[in-house]
Amino acid sequence: MTTPLKLGIPKGSLQNATFALFKRSGWIINVNDRSYFPEIDDDTxxxxxxxxxxxxxxxxxxxxxxxxxxxxxxxxxxSDVHVVEDLIYSKVSARPARWVLAVPYDSPIKSLDDLSGKKIATELVAFTKRYFEERDISVKVEFSWGATEAKVVSGLADAVVEVTETGSTIRAHGLRIIHELMRTNTQLITNRRAWENPPKREKIEQIALLLKGALLGEKMVGIKMNVPHDKLEQVVTLLPSLNAPTVASLYQSDWFSVETVVGTGVVRDLIPVLLKNGAEGIIEYPLNKVI
Incomplete structure (x- = not known):
């Protein structure tokens, strides 16, 4: 690559989560609090x-x-950009965030049509305007610089369009969600000139591959156990895996070592079942990346 790939890192709530994701992917990014140009251990x-x-x-x-x-x-x-990869991660949870329409609990507004002639506060102005125009509902959309929920509580707007992951902050402000406008998640994007440049495209694809692998690795764990010969088939049938579990005979023994990869939400229920079916010496270990 004749010139380095110029990569943008999101400032704000996602910044630390992005640094952590790159670290699991194999890159160390260091930044001074006053600098907008972090150092990364990759000359390209x-x-x-x-x-x-x-x-x-x-x-x-x-x-x-x-x-x-x-x-x-x-x-x-x-924006006319090429989306390379969807990367579902956030500062709170590994789930897409939602842009929702919310009104006060005691508001008579129950549906989008009820907002005709009303005022909406949001940071997502252009998208919100298009959303209501496409549905032929006349609303006034105003930009909110922050504390958007407070606009409707104080009577400065009739409704807000705000981003949320769990909805807890919106409920805490005395609002109720009446409609979901879109789901969003972090995406790795590139401009079309860079995507058509073979060395830069190769680097972008490498980043996408390893970031995606790190996110998948965060959702999975490896488990390894010893199983006697007469219990092997029933234990193996219990094991989910990407392809098939790895089974190896133990030295001078009729026991086997069985290893596989399972989801983090599965393993807590799986381990007791494996023990009941003859597995012993179960080891659970984290995964850095799954490719």
């Missing part, structure tokens, strides 16, 4: 920190070759 990459809301514009116009931002901000800016 140059990092720049910018707001997720602006990332797709900088990628589209070539200021950055690639970057990580939300599907929501790509839609908001109507």
């Amino acid at each position: 990459i140059e990092c720049t920190i910018c707001r997720a809301q602006e990332m797709s514009r900088y990628v589209e116009n070539g200021t950055l070759d690639a970057g990580l931002t939300g599907k929501d901000w790509i839609a908001e800016n109507s």
Whole structure:
């Protein structure tokens, strides 16, 4: 690669989660609190920190070759970028966030049609306007600089369009959700010129592969156990795996070592069942990446 890949890292709530994801993927990123140009232990990459809301514009116009931002901000800016990979991670949980319409608990508004002629506060202005225009509902959409939930509580707006993962913050502000406008997650994007450049495309594909592998590894664990010959078949039938479990005979013994990979939400229920069916010496271990 003649010039380094210019990679955008989202500033704000996703920044630390992104650094952690890259670390699990094999890259160490270090940043000074006052710097917008983090150091990365890869001479073929140059990092720049910018707001997720602006990332797709900088990628589209070539200021950055690639970057990580939300599907929501790509839609908001109507950016013409190539989406390389969906990366579902956040500062709270490994689930997509939701942009929802919320009103006060005691509001008479029950549906989108009830908002005709009303005022909506949101940071996602362009997308929200298009959403209601497509449904032929006339609303006034105002930009909110922050504390959006407070706008409707204080009577400055009739409803808000706000992002949430669990809905708990919205409920804590005395609001109720009446509609979901979109689901969003972090995406690795690139501009089309960089994607058509073979060395840069290869680097972007490497990043996508390892980030995705790190996210999958976070959702899975490895388990290993010893199983006697007469219990082997019934234990193996209990084991989910990517292909098939690894089975190896133990030295000078009629016992076998059995190893596989399972989801983190499965293993807690699986281990007691394996013990009841003859497995012994069960070891659970974390996975860095699953490719």
